[in-house]
Amino acid sequence: MWWMMGEGGGPYCSKKTDDYCADVCGQESGRLLSMSRVRCILRGFDIRALILLIMLIPTCIFGIYAHGQKISYFLRPLWESPPKPFHDIPHYYHENVSMENLCKLHGWGIREYPRRVYDAVLFSNEMDILTIRWKELYPYITKFVLLESNSTFSGIFKPLHFAKNREQFDFVEPRLEYATVGRTAKKGDNPFVEEAYQRLQLDNLLKLAGITDDDLLIMSDVDEIPSRHTINLLRWCDDIPDVLHLRLKNYLYSFEFLVDNNSWRASVHRYRENVTKYAHFRQTDDVLADAGWHCSFCFRKISEFIFKMKAYSHNDRIRFNKYLNPKRVQEVICNGDDLFDMLPEEYTFKEIIGKMGPIPHSYSAVHLPSYLLENAEKYKFLLPGNCRRDRE
Ligand SMILES: *[C@@H]1O[C@H](CO)[C@@H](O)[C@H](O)[C@H]1NC(C)=O
Numbered sequence: 001m002w003w004m005m006g007e008g009g010g011p012y013c014s015k016k017t018d019d020y021c022a023d024v025c026g027q028e029s030g031r032l033l034s035m036s037r038v039r040c041i042l043r044g045f046d047i048r049a050l051i052l053l054i055m056l057i058p059t060c061i062f063g064i065y066a067h068g069q070k071i072s073y074f075l076r077p078l079w080e081s082p083p084k085p086f087h088d089i090p091h092y093y094h095e096n097v098s099m100e101n102l103c104k105l106h107g108w109g110i111r112e113y114p115r116r117v118y119d120a121v122l123f124s125n126e127m128d129i130l131t132i133r134w135k136e137l138y139p140y141i142t143k144f145v146l147l148e149s150n151s152t153f154s155g156i157f158k159p160l161h162f163a164k165n166r167e168q169f170d171f172v173e174p175r176l177e178y179a180t181v182g183r184t185a186k187k188g189d190n191p192f193v194e195e196a197y198q199r200l201q202l203d204n205l206l207k208l209a210g211i212t213d214d215d216l217l218i219m220s221d222v223d224e225i226p227s228r229h230t231i232n233l234l235r236w237c238d239d240i241p242d243v244l245h246l247r248l249k250n251y252l253y254s255f256e257f258l259v260d261n262n263s264w265r266a267s268v269h270r271y272r273e274n275v276t277k278y279a280h281f282r283q284t285d286d287v288l289a290d291a292g293w294h295c296s297f298c299f300r301k302i303s304e305f306i307f308k309m310k311a312y313s314h315n316d317r318i319r320f321n322k323y324l325n326p327k328r329v330q331e332v333i334c335n336g337d338d339l340f341d342m343l344p345e346e347y348t349f350k351e352i353i354g355k356m357g358p359i360p361h362s363y364s365a366v367h368l369p370s371y372l373l374e375n376a377e378k379y380k381f382l383l384p385g386n387c388r389r390d391r392e
C-alpha cells in the first residue's frame with residue numbers, strides 16, 4: 001500500500017510518526033502551529049503524490065492503449081447527440097381477436113384480400129437462424145428472396161454456404177428466388193462499398209422474383225425476424241404506412257440474453273417500382289412496437305462466431321488476436337459479455353452506465369418463434385441455460 005511506504009523513515013504526519021511531527025510542529029502555538037502542520041501534511045502529500053504519479057502514468061498509457069476505444073465510446077454523449085426519436089406506433093395483438101378488430105385498433109381498415117409478401121435477405125452463414133426465420137414467416141410469404149455472395153462485406157472470400165446446404169431448405173423450394181454474386185470490392189476497401197453493391201443486386205433479384213406495386217417487402221438482416229402475426233397484420237390492413245420500421249427485441253448469442261427492446265433497422269415497405277430501394281438504415285420515423293426478435297451472434301458453433309467476427313462490417317473492432325481465441329469466445333458467451341470488449345453504443349451517459357457489464361440472464365422462453373420451441377432439442381443452444389457451444 002502506498003501509505004505504508006512512508007513508515008520506513010520520512011517525516012510524515014501519519015499515526016506512527018506522530019511523535020516526530022509533534023517535535024517539529026507540536027510545541028508552537030496559534031497561527032505558526034497550523035502553518036507548520038500544513039507544511040507537514042504537504043510534504044507527506046508531495047511524496048505520496050509523486051509515488052502515485054509514477055505508478056499512474058504508465059498505467060494510464062497502458063490503459064489508453066488497451067481501452068482507447070472504450071474511452072471514446074464512453075465519451076460519445078459529448079460529441080454526438082442522439083438521433084431524432086422515432087414515432088412509436090402501439091402494437092395490439094391477441095390470437096383470439098379478429099383481424100378486423102386488430103386493424104381497427106391500429107386505426108387501419110381491413111382489406112378484402114391480403115397483400116402478397118416478399119422476404120428478401122442477404123445471406124452470410126446464419127444457417128440455423130435462417131431456418132427459424134423462414135419457418136416463422138412461411139405461412140404468409142409469397143417469395144423468399146435470398147442473395148449470397150462469395151465474399152463478406154469486408155472482402156474475405158467465403159464458401160457459398162446456402163448453395164452447399166440448399167437441400168435443408170426444401171420446404172421453401174417452390175417459393176425460393178436464389179442467386180449468387182461475386183466480389184466487387186478489393187480487400188481493404190471500405191466494407192460499406194461491398195454491402196451497397198450486394199443490396200443493389202438484391203433489388204434486381206426482387207424484380208426477377210416478380211414483385212409488383214403494393215406488395216409488401218420485408219427488408220432486414222437474416223437475424224432480424226418479424227413475428228408471424230406482425231406480417232399477417234400488415235398484409236391484411238389497409239392504410240398502413242408506406243414505410244414502417246419494426247421494433248424488435250434485441251438478443252445476443254441466444255434468447256437467454258435480452259439486451260433491450262429497441263432494435264429498429266428492419267423495415268416493411270409497400271413496394272413501388274423504381275422508388276423502393278433495398279436499404280438497412282433509417283428510412284422513416286414510424287416504428288411498430290414489439291414486432292419480433294433480433295438475435296445477433298446466435299450461432300451453434302464457436303467457429304461460426306469467429307467467422308462472423310472477422311466478416312463483420314466493423315471488423316476494425318478486432319484489435320487483439322486474443323479476441324478470436326475459442327476459449328475466450330466461449331467464456332464471453334456464457335457470461336453475456338461483449339465479444340469485442342466494447343462499451344454499449346448509446347447516446348447518453350445514463351444508458352451507457354445502465355448497460356455496462358454483462359447482460360443479465362433471462363429465463364423467459366415465452367413468445368419466441370414457434371419452430372424454435374417445437375424443435376427445442378435441435379436448437380437448444382438458443383434457449384436459456386444452454387450457453388456451451390460446439391467448437392466446430
Ligand atoms: C379462442 O378462439 C378459439 C377459436 O378461434 C376458441 O376455440 C377458443 O375458445 C377461444 N378462446 C378464448 C379464451 O376465447
Ligand SMILES: *[C@@H]1O[C@H](CO)[C@@H](O)[C@H](O)[C@H]1NC(C)=O
Binds near residue numbers: 181
Ligand atoms: C467469386 O464469384 C465470382 C463470380 O461468380 C467468380 O468469378 C470468382 O472466381 C469467385 N471467387 C472465388 C474465390 O470463389
Ligand SMILES: *[C@@H]1O[C@H](CO)[C@@H](O)[C@H](O)[C@H]1NC(C)=O
Binds near residue numbers: 259261
Ligand atoms: C423488454 O420488454 C419486456 C416486455 O415485453 C420487459 O419485460 C423487459 O423488461 C424489457 N427489457 C428491457 C431490457 O427493457
Ligand SMILES: *[C@@H]1O[C@H](CO)[C@@H](O)[C@H](O)[C@H]1NC(C)=O
Binds near residue numbers: 273274
Ligand atoms: C421503371 O424503370 C424502367 C426502366 O427505366 C421503366 O421501363 C419503367 O417504365 C419504370 N416504371 C415506372 C412505374 O415508372
